[in-house]
Every structure is written in structure tokens, then in C-alpha cells.
Amino acid sequence: MSTKGYFGKLLEVNLSTGKIEKTSIPDSDIHNFLGGRGLGAKILYDRLKPGTDPLSPDNILMFMTGPFVGYPIPSSSRTCVVTKSPRTSPVEKKYEHSSTLSYANMGGFFGPELKYAGYDGLLVTGKSDKPVYILIEDENVSIEDAGEYWGMGTDEFDKIFHSRLGEGRYESCYIGPAGENLVPMACIINTAARAAGRGGTGCVMGSKNLKAIAVKGSGIPEVADLKKYNELLKKIRGSFMEKNDRVMDWRYGGTANALTSSSGNGTQAVKNYSEGTFSEIEKIGTEANRKKIWKRDFACYSCQLACKKSGFAKGAYGVQVHDGPEYETGTMLGANLMISDLNGLHKLIYDGDDYGIDIISVGNTIGFLMEAMERGHIDADFLDGIDLGWGNVEASLELMRKICYREGIGEIACSGVKELAKIIGKGSDEYAIHVKGHELAAWNVPVNSSSWAITYATSNRGACHMNGGNSSRQDGACLRDSLGACSFASSWYRNDIHYRHILSSITGLEWTEEEFNKAGSRIFTIEKMFNYREGFRRIDDSIPEKFFNNKFTYGDHKGAIVDREEFTDNLDKYYESRGWNKTTSRPEDDILQELNIEFTV
């Protein structure tokens, strides 16, 4: 019998052979890597040969739940998609297909339902010779033809697929045209609104000819100490139901509240990261959305914060019913492109999700091309005649469409800013805002650079805003992503309702603070060792040149810039704090042993 709180089972589907297996997870892996992101990293490290082509049938696409997922622990519904990234590459390639691992997590109901069906994770390998979807109802699993759905946008697919599945409450996730067309920055979508957005997960799914997964289940794993678990659950629910300002702020604006606050603080990506403040931010902020776009709040499983907002836009770009701007989507397709037309922004977000593309990367890429145009490094001919100026909604829509269908300029632009800069040349890599090939997200670097530069430089999937700016934050994020908990609610889980107490009640294992933190460090470090094995070194832990050369010209933080020496110094300190070699960035052997991952030595 497996550790309580888990079924101890993986569902493994090989789309080349059609073989469907249910395999056991060793208890030692559960104890060391918890689930979700951590267990995914361990499986990827164990099973994937170094240098594996991320788009080959050998790559493993994992949908991992964590030990909290499926239980009604508030805001703990996350599904972590783990795979080898089609987005990243090191400066010096050890293998032709050297890349980092990728992890992207999504909220909603998919992870809980996968758990109810009896699995702690779903592993997809191989490649189908025709488009298929995987249908799971408890122990019954089948591979079904998806030919009729191939080519559908995610919104239409969501509607039609679920109506055809008939009565019942299947949960699903799927790719759109971007994933089907093997656009490297494609993502995986669920409920037509939520995304495992980053790191090219949808491209890997498309490479397997897998359109969708639908799941329905009826079970739930036992917990070890139900009485204690119930007591904790009651306390946690109570702490959210206080309806204090923190709760009400999330409900009122979700992450979109940060659109105005981040702009004011000079931490927003504006004009391809040239500025940290957007003068027209009010036009796309929470208040504007409340007034013009948002109709209702909606929530992930057992979440009381309901940060998501159903929007309804009607205007020059037609009618869209869609999840309205969040901080990332609103910044990357708004402020970063100098777009303040709310209907235009809403249409861009709708299209991005409908194509199934990572809005962060595509927004960053469009911003890069806008800057290249402005600097005269490219002209409209390079862009198939698109007149790509700052703030141009129509041009951005058209460029995004071309990227998602790899049409004309889209064939190059779909690979992101690192590849584009190589082709454009003329020093354009200076303002290609990526780390390891993965584009930066909506938080700008120069203000609070000691934290943000380390956050982006050292993230294991390439630039990642969720990474954390020091080792303890990073380890904390690993734990959260491995349990299946949501970042936004993490600050509630303190003191007597700390994650580790809940985990102890569920598993029956006594998680001390020390052991718990060590697990976080272990997870981060095995990811690092995966990347190190692929050839990633200190030189890859850098930030774009622009941050050392460009001063903000606008707002309260006018003049902000990153000091190169300070960054180097902070990176040294970071490696020291982790016990990593400062020249190579490799974790030292004694650290690997201490973390019980001596097999990576």
C-alpha cells in the first residue's frame, strides 16, 4: 500500500504502441519528491536520456497532481505539467537537442479529477500516427480518434468536445492550433481559460498528435489522520472566510490589481522592458475592467479567492466572452506593446488563448519585433508587410495569427526572441528579453533588481517570474508546486496551518520544518542537475544586456538600471548560499549527498 494521501499510481500511455499501463510509484520517490513538479523532475531525470529531442516520441509529457490535489484544501487544485522543454538551449550545446526541463502548472479541476480517477500522474510517451485524445474514467482508459477536432481553437473545442462527451462531469485539457502546428511556445489550455502556459508544453503535446485528455473519476485516497486533517481544514476555511481586505482584493481584481500597482512601482514590462511604468495603465487596469469587461468572478476547485474574471467585450474587434485581463496577459499584450485599448487587449488575449499559445512569450516576442522596427533593424517587408508600431492592435493580432500558424514571418517568430535575434543580427540580441531562450514575463528587472535578476537568471525552465529571488523562496515554490498548492493563496498557509502540518496529517509522516525545507531544496537541485547534465552552466544564468544598458526615462523610477557588478556579486552569493560551484554553477557533491540525490553525482 502506498503512502496515505496518494494512490501511488501513475497512468502511462504510449501513443506509439497504444500500450496503457498503471505503474507503481516507489514510496521513496513520494517521500523525497512529494508529487507534482518534484516527482515529475525525478521521473524525467531517471528516464530521459541526456540530449533527447523534446519533440521526439521519447520525450515524456507528464500531468502531475500533488498530495493536496483532489482534497478540498482551499486553492490547491494545481496540475503540474512536466516535460523536456522545446524552448531552451545553453550557450554551449553539449548535445544537438540540449534543453532544460519545463514545468508549467495550471489551476482548475483537471488535477483533482485525475486524482479521483485513481492516479497521481499521467505520463504520455510516444507519438500517435493520427490525432487522438485520451479518455479516462476511473480504471477505464482508451485512446480515441480526434481527427474531427484537429484544427479547432480551444474555445470552440471546449464547447463541442464537452457536449459530445455527454452527461457527466469530465474535466479536460487540450491544445489549440499553435500546439498542433508545433509552435515551440504553444501551451496547454483547460476550461478555455486556464493555461499550463510556459515552456512549450503544448508543443510537446502537439508533437505526440495528442489533442486532448478527458478524465472523470469517483475515488479519493485515504488520509492518515482524518481527525487532524478535518481540524486543519476547518481552520483554513475559517481563515479565508474572514473576508478581510486581502481576500476581498483578490476577489475584486485578481492579479489584474497588480497592473496599476506594478506600473506605479516601476516593475512592469513596458515597451519591450524599456520602461517600468505605463502612462496609460488605468485604461486597462482593474477599475476599467470592472466597469467595462468583467461580468463575474470564477474560481478553481475549492478556492475562495476567485481571482479569475469572466469578461464580455463588444466593439471594433467583435464580441468575445473570455477570461479578462490578468497581470501577465494584460501586461504582455497590453503595457509591453503600449496597447491601452481595452477591447483590443481583450481580443488579443482571447485569440492567444484560442490558438493555445503562451501569451507571455508571444507578447514578449511581438514587443521585441516592435522595438526592432522602431530601431530600423527590420522593416515591414521582414514582417510580410505588417506595419508593426507600438500600440497597434490590428498588427499585433495579425502577427500573432501568423506565429500560431507558422505562416511567413511566423515560421521564424514562433521560435521566440532568441532565434529571431540570431536571424536579425545588428546587435538585436541586446534587447531580446529572454534567459536560456525562454522569454521573461511581465515583471521588469531594474527596480528591485537584486531579487528579479536572480529570479530570472536562475530559474530552471529559463526565465520564470514564479521562481523566487533567493534559494529559500525558490525551494518554497518547489514545495508549493509539488503539493499542488496555488502561489496566490500561499500566504494564508502560515504557522499552525502551514503546508507541512497538512501534509503530515494526510500522509501520517511527521514533516519537520527542516525535512520539509530540505525537500524543496532537493527538488530545485535535481532540476538543476537535469539542466547541468544537458550542458547548462553559469554563463547561461544571465540576464539580457538591455538591463545593464537601458535607463528608464519615465515615472517615479526614472533612471533605474541594473548594475552589472552588483548582479555578478549577487549571483556569486546565490551560488554560495546553495553550495554550488561559482565557476560552473554545479552543485557540489557534498550538497547532492546531503540532499539524498547522490545518484546525480
Place this chain on the structure above:
Amino acid sequence: MEDIFITKKQSRRHFLSRISYGAGGLILLGSYGFTITKDSRTGVIRAIAVDFEKCTGCRTCESVCAEYNNKVMVNGELINGLGNPAKSNIRVYHFNPDIDIPSTCALCDDAPCVEACPVEPDPVTGRRALYRDEKLNTIVNDPERCIGCQSCAIACAQKRAGVIHPDPETGNPRFMCTLCGGDPQCVKYCPYDALKYIEMPADRDLNNLAPEKLAQIMIDKFYNV
């Protein structure tokens, strides 16, 4: 915690103007048209009312329902079970365009499910296998007498919201609202106060109950497309 989240902008009257009963009802949104009085034509009943504008689809109601109504014995103590939503009496249905519709037993005054039960009424209590419990007005099944014919589930599906689902093994009806002994947990724990346990006229119109129909009404209301 009654009414804590009915904000300043929103009076209780406004709330009542856009509620519906149980799984539904014709009285929705602006078409508010009832008054709760002691001399209502057929009296007053208490049941779960849903404010579809507020529901966020978080399904906390499902968890707490499943926990309370599936208690387990641990060391001689009866405590809440795990919140497996598959065992919940209330269900939230999600639709695209975005809307979530909680659906729960409406405790219908004329109870087509009870009417459909073919088991002979008990000569002493007058109860069929499926009967209305006088204490809380809930619909209860007696598993000792139930023959698993599923007539109740069919009646509910044909005439009301289709809340009753037969147990796949025994055929016994499941998912009738228990009102949790008078303190409905779904109401107590709904983070958005979208659920209320309130009095309503017993002769309320319950024709338009299916989650799909309610979803369409809400989609028209919110998105007007």
C-alpha cells in the same frame, strides 16, 4: 455569518430579486415576483436558494456536503468524511460561455419522485420507500424497502432538475438534499454567499430546472450574445 457578504451596494431585497430555488425556478433575476407571507396560497417551505450571479463554481459546496453526509467512525467517534465530490448531493455544472450552475434537490412540494415510488405505502406511517420526512421536509429513501426501480430518478429527470441519480449497484436513489439536519453545510461554507437556506412559497414554479436551461438564461443575462 448571515448576510456578511451582501455588500453595501446590495440590499437584501436586491438579493431576493435574483435568486432561484434549489436547482432552479422561473423566478430569476429581474423577474422577481414573489412575496413571502404567512398566508401564501399553499404555505411556505424552507429550502436551498441559489444566486446564480454570485456562484464562482468553486465547488466548496460539493466538498462540505460530501464531508457532512458521509461521516465515518474513527476511534469510536463519528466525524466528517473526506470531501469526495462524487458523493455530494449538490452538484455544480460548468458551461462555456463561462457560467457555473449549482444544482440541488428543491424539496418540491408536490414531490414527483415520491409520487413515482411504486412501493405500497406502509399501513402505519403511510410512507412509501421514498417519502417526505416531516421534521425538515426532506425527501428520504428507506433502503430496506426500496426495490431499486429508479422510477424516482426518472420522474425527477423528466419533471424537474434530474437531481436524483440511482446508485449504480443497488438502484437506490441518491443525492436528495438532507439539509444537513437543519444546518446546510453548503450554505454555511459558500464563500460568496451564493446559497441561502430561506423560506419561500411552496407553490413556486419549478418547471424550468435543468442546469442547461438555467445556464442559457444566465449566459443571456451576462453576455447578451
